[in-house]
Amino acid sequence: MRGVAGIQISRRAVMAAAVGTWLANGRAQPAGPRRLDVHHHFASPRYKMMLAEAKRQGWDTFQPYDPKQDIEAMDKGGVATALLSVSTPGLWAGDEFTADRDRAVALARDMNEYGARLVRDYRGRFGLFAALPLPDIDASLKEIRYSFDTLKADGVGLLTSYGNHWLGERVFEPVFEELNRRGAIVYVHPTDAPCCHSLANANPATFEWLADTARAIMSMIAGTPGAVSGRGNAEQSPATRYANCKFIWSHAGGALIGAASRVVGAVSEKDLSGTPPVNSRLYHIRRFFYDTAGSANPILMQGIAKLAGTSQIVFGTDYPFGNGAAIAEGMQAVGFTDAQLRAIERNNALRILPRYNQPA
Numbered sequence: 001m002r003g004v005a006g007i008q009i010s011r012r013a014v015m016a017a018a019v020g021t022w023l024a025n026g027r028a029q030p031a032g033p034r035r036l037d038v039h040h041h042f043a044s045p046r047y048k049m050m051l052a053e054a055k056r057q058g059w060d061t062f063q064p065y066d067p068k069q070d071i072e073a074m075d076k077g078g079v080a081t082a083l084l085s086v087s088t089p090g091l092w093a094g095d096e097f098t099a100d101r102d103r104a105v106a107l108a109r110d111m112n113e114y115g116a117r118l119v120r121d122y123r124g125r126f127g128l129f130a131a132l133p134l135p136d137i138d139a140s141l142k143e144i145r146y147s148f149d150t151l152k153a154d155g156v157g158l159l160t161s162y163g164n165h166w167l168g169e170r171v172f173e174p175v176f177e178e179l180n181r182r183g184a185i186v187y188v189h190p191t192d193a194p195c196c197h198s199l200a201n202a203n204p205a206t207f208e209w210l211a212d213t214a215r216a217i218m219s220m221i222a223g224t225p226g227a228v229s230g231r232g233n234a235e236q237s238p239a240t241r242y243a244n245c246k247f248i249w250s251h252a253g254g255a256l257i258g259a260a261s262r263v264v265g266a267v268s269e270k271d272l273s274g275t276p277p278v279n280s281r282l283y284h285i286r287r288f289f290y291d292t293a294g295s296a297n298p299i300l301m302q303g304i305a306k307l308a309g310t311s312q313i314v315f316g317t318d319y320p321f322g323n324g325a326a327i328a329e330g331m332q333a334v335g336f337t338d339a340q341l342r343a344i345e346r347n348n349a350l351r352i353l354p355r356y357n358q359p360a
Contacts, residue, residue: 077324
């Protein structure tokens with residue numbers, strides 16, 4: 001994590017504190033691994049070298065990764081299958097997205113092939129959200145074809161922003177059009193954009209990553225203010241144009257709950273109890289999915305349940321910075337029923353990951 005005023009606060013500590021505050025007492029966990037973890041990070045040997053450079057540039061990230069240790073942690077946390085994805089800072093060691101283009105493109109292929117190998121070697125234990133070398137559009141389109149057609153990836157893993165551009169912007173349209181054509185799962189992990197490093201002397205994981213998630217969601221459901229289509233009509237939101245994509249947002253949507261009335265619009269009891277108009281902001285918010293990583297507390301969980309419904313909450317750990325046991329224990333204290341918790345731990349995700357619909 002980037003330090004501020006000479007102070008280094010690890011991402012691991014921030015997330016662990018967020019979960020640990022809300023640990024429940026005395027409720028038994030289901031026997032045997034059954035959970036589907038949609039927020040789970042890994043690193044190939046080549047990617048570890050890039051992370052070492054990123055660490056020298058101020059990113060607090062992980063380097064050690066061993067799949068056998070990962071499996072052990074999954075077993076201890078009751079996780080049957082983990083969907084592997086790249087964490088922040090993604091495939092680029094810094095904010096310059098041109099000088100390291102060739103390396104980023106090569107890293108995407110290396111990570112995706114390594115992830116696919118783990119899926120094969122540990123059958124049933126891992127899935128793959130493929131990395132894309134955004135903001136390079138052409139290289140990303142090529143990687144989509146290879147990842148889905150050859151490696152049989154479950155979806156893609158993206159960051160909330162690249163440079164000072166968020167996912168709903170037109171610059172990314174060719175990539176999302178292809179993902180939409182394929183009906184892809186789009187898992188989104190936060191970062192802090194160049195505009196917003198160390199704002200207010202705060203560690204990015206404390207606030208900015210959460211804010212960047214809300215910005216990315218806003219960019220998807222709102223589009224460009226005042227924009228019109230070629231036919232002179234109000235432009236459809238990106239979420240409407242990419243209706244076949246299944247979005248998963250990290251950390252319960254980040255700052256979405258606090259900014260709901262500004263991002264989503266009307267959120268009165270009447271609005272929340274009814275059926276939102278098709279393709280409205282609230283409609284898309286209620287079709288998106290939100291993971292539990294770093295968010296297993298009653299404030300966030302009750303908020304996102306009220307806004308989107310418990311059916312849209314999926315289990316995520318943020319491994320290796322979080323673990324299944326702590327998240328599951330925290331979720332016992334958020335006020336959900338046993339049936340709702342079972343759905344969050346596995347069944348909600350199965351609606352978009354049916355290939356894992358087998359006895360756990």
